[in-house]
Amino acid sequence: MSSHVSRVRSLYRKILLLHRMLPLHLKALGDQYVKEEFRRHKAVSPAEAKLFMKEWESYAAMMWEQAKSCLYNPDTEKMPFGASLSEEKLDLLSPEQIGQLHELMQEATKPKQQFEVSEDSGQKT
Numbered sequence: 001m002s003s004h005v006s007r008v009r010s011l012y013r014k015i016l017l018l019h020r021m022l023p024l025h026l027k028a029l030g031d032q033y034v035k036e037e038f039r040r041h042k043a044v045s046p047a048e049a050k051l052f053m054k055e056w057e058s059y060a061a062m063m064w065e066q067a068k069s070c071l072y073n074p075d076t077e078k079m080p081f082g083a084s085l086s087e088e089k090l091d092l093l094s095p096e097q098i099g100q101l102h103e104l105m106q107e108a109t110k111p112k113q114q115f116e117v118s119e120d121s122g123q124k125t
Helices: 003-021 024-040 046-072 087-092 095-108
Strands: none
Touching (some): 003 046, 024 095
16 A cells, blocks of 8 residues: 555544544534545545645644644533635635535534424323
């Protein structure tokens, strides 16, 4: 196995591991997105692969920093996750990537579905 493939797999596993600190609804969304993106970029050019790895390594570093702060503040429901994209990075995105980003933002900002607990009216007394 080449060192590049090994590096990609290691980064992929690291990101999924870091997602464990996210609230459940964001973990599921993030895991799905990461899996799709890594699959989608399996056969890209070396230049694209280099940029892809750089961006995901940056993401993993940011998630690691946020994970460390979660150790000191275990209430992850109130912790902000992620980071804003700079205008320079947004300008580099294709229209398709901007559409994906918009869909991801909509999913991530949806209110969490709450479980409803109803009392059983047929209780024996």
